[in-house]
Amino acid sequence: MGETLAVRTVPSLAEKAAADLRRLILLNLIAPGEALNEPDLVQRLGVSRTPVREALKLLAGEGLVTLRRNRSALVTRLDPAGLVPLFELEAALESYCAGLAAERMAPAEIARLDRLQAAMEAARDARDAYTRLNRQAHRLIVAAARSPAVAEAHERAFVRLERARNFALGSGGRVDESLAEHRAILAALRARDAEGARTLMARHVARTQALLVARLLGEATAEGSDP
CATH class of the missing domain: 1.10.10.10 (Winged helix-like DNA-binding domain superfamily/Winged helix DNA-binding domain)
Incomplete structure (x- = not known):
């Protein structure tokens, strides 16, 4: 043979x-x-x-x-008009998954998320590593919801938002703010607090969206005022 x-x-x-x-x-x-x-x-x-x-x-x-x-x-410039609906979709899917994950996550998955959180804290000043770990944390929470159809829809939106999410991280203080939000989400998941996890995740994504739009509008205003 x-x-x-x-x-x-x-x-x-x-x-x-x-x-x-x-x-x-x-x-x-x-x-x-x-x-x-x-x-x-x-x-x-x-x-x-x-x-x-x-x-x-x-x-x-x-x-x-x-x-x-x-x-x-x-x-290519980032277009708020096209990105906001994707952020709204991400918020809906991730908050739904966070609620399910609070009820369905295995102890090993919570332990892995805890390790990812520690790695994110250590990589706060290393943009490439931080964004990679951040993506892993979000995907782990979605996977822990045990809903393949939702995970598939989430991945399509998540990939399209990668550059916008990273752009929002460039806003002053956003990395530290994001880390604190992730800590709170992890605590809710560990406590099996489904409603708390849903609410915190929705706020987390909405905050990223708001910062993205504010930064883009601010830069557009600055460009328009240049002589």
Whole structure:
């Protein structure tokens, strides 16, 4: 009998450049509306112009980059009108899941969430690590609700909100505020307080939404007042 060898696909230079640039955009290390100058990207991403151009096309297809004829591409701006309904959906789904999770979470899951909370506290000044751990905490709570259909709907909205959530984290003091909110949610889950967990999660998501909108409107006002 012949052996079946697993084939590992090596990412192309364009795919690697797209992954690196996607990370920078999702973490808002390159700001919404910022021009993506090709020579700068060549140096920053460590590849030639051809993979950079292909990467920009890939990210344009994901809605993260806006291509412009004979001009530098732009990081696509965040649009409150399109994001607010997604935040409302996230609040509804996550608060519902938090209530169910308070009743259904296994002790091992609560222990894991406790470890994630400790890791988030330790990573408060490391944006990449903090956002990754934060996503894991939210997904764990949703999974603990034991409702696959709701989890599937949540994942679709959650992925689309990643950049907006990270942008809101850039508001002054939001990381510390978010950590405190997560501590309160964890305490409610540990106490099996379904109503408390629902309320706290809804407030947590609504606060992120409010900060996002306020920051976007503030930046738009500032740009409009520039001479």
